[in-house]
Amino acid sequence: MIGENDAAIARALQEELSRIAAAEGSGHVPKTNGEIPSEDEQTSDHQRLLQRLKLYNLVEKEVQGDGNCQFRSLSYQIYDAPEHHKSVREQVIGQLKSQPQMYSSYVPMAYDDYLEKMSRSGEWGDHVTLQAAADLYGVNIFMITSFKDTCCIEILPQVLKSNKKVIYLSFWAEVHYNPVRLMR
Template identity: 25%
Template sequence: MEDPESFEALQLRHRKEQRDLVARTMQKKKSANKKTRKGVNDECDRLEHELKERQARELAVLMAEDVEEVPADQEEELDVKSEAQTEDIENVVEALSISGSQPDDSIQQPQNTKKKQNRAKARLARRAAEQEALVAQAKAEAAALPDPREQERTRMREQFSKHGLQEKEIRADGHCLYAAVADQMETAGLGLKPRIQPQIVNGEETKIAPYKTVRYAAADFIEHNPDDFVGFMEEPLDAYLQKIRDTGEWGGHMELMALAKTYGIKINVLHGDGQVDKIESGEAKEDDQEKEIWLGYYRHSHGLGEHYNSLRKTKTP
């Protein structure tokens, strides 16, 4: 049989387990994308809860001092009995020390004896304090780890200066890619080439959001050039096009390819590490340099996951 684990060894193991869990959860959250982030966060919360419960049980077993485990609803009753028995013994010992003889009915029990501290409750309080200290230490160690969001923001700012760009923040929703492209096209005076017929409501045309026009432009190009795109889809073409046109489904590289071709522009996507994805239109023109737009791609800086911002030119780098 293995020797029982000492209190110090248990504390060391618990700290290591908490550090390991912090590292695992941080890695899981870093590698999550916008579609898996909620599931990853739920899994990390579950793992932290399970570890905390298991460690609390182990600590309770070690500190129980060989007392048999009892149902939770009986613990308070046993603690009261244990306290009473302890006080009776101590009172008798005190009486013996005074009388120097065996206790009998003639011995008057001391009155107003100071109530002794409830040892079981003291143990529980000590365990809780130690557990809180372990949790606080784990949080402090996690806080000391690099913040991927702040790191990404800092690197992006450095790239803005290098390329002569100024960021235009786009709302972080499922339309961010299309809204960023619309902002770039309008800022550069390139036009959006509307493909949606405005609806007439009460004799007036309804205003179509620019991002919606860009969504339809991407969907129309994919619909008319299916052979270039269906091989990358995990669902039927009609269902995919419906998501682009009528929902808040995120856009990605495939939609950027469609937009570059339908608008005849070059799309530059800047990453925090300095990488620039250049998505060409495939149409070589003399004014290619003028017909290009810039987007900023973020992986960690927004709650929903992947995000695109519009990057406007400020000067020639």
């Protein structure tokens, strides 16, 4: 879990996000998962991600890649343990169910089918579930990505809770999330 250095990391990432947002002219839009890149692309993407993490003095805490990695990563950052991923998934799905007007327009299928699919253990989380997590827990989520054109993505909750917690994740090649912490 990232502790006292959250502010320094947040400032550095916020500067990068501000630069990117100015260049792109748009904010984060939740989306469902796209195509899985080839193994060669995944390897080069992961190298790019590792270079970015090193730049910010961050390292990944690797979690199991069993389709639950997003929820394991969130669990690690919220509870300091990836083992609560089932509970995190259930809570996020509860948020999606309780606020369909906030999320359904981002889902390219029948919303009930999406909820059923996302409820299954091993189903990959997407940016819609991350937005729901940010809203549910009232936290900012910073993702350091392996995308060529986007170093970082910031997901803001609709309502920021008073704890002002920031969750840091890595996201590489559209296939895996890990929690991120300061390098020691």
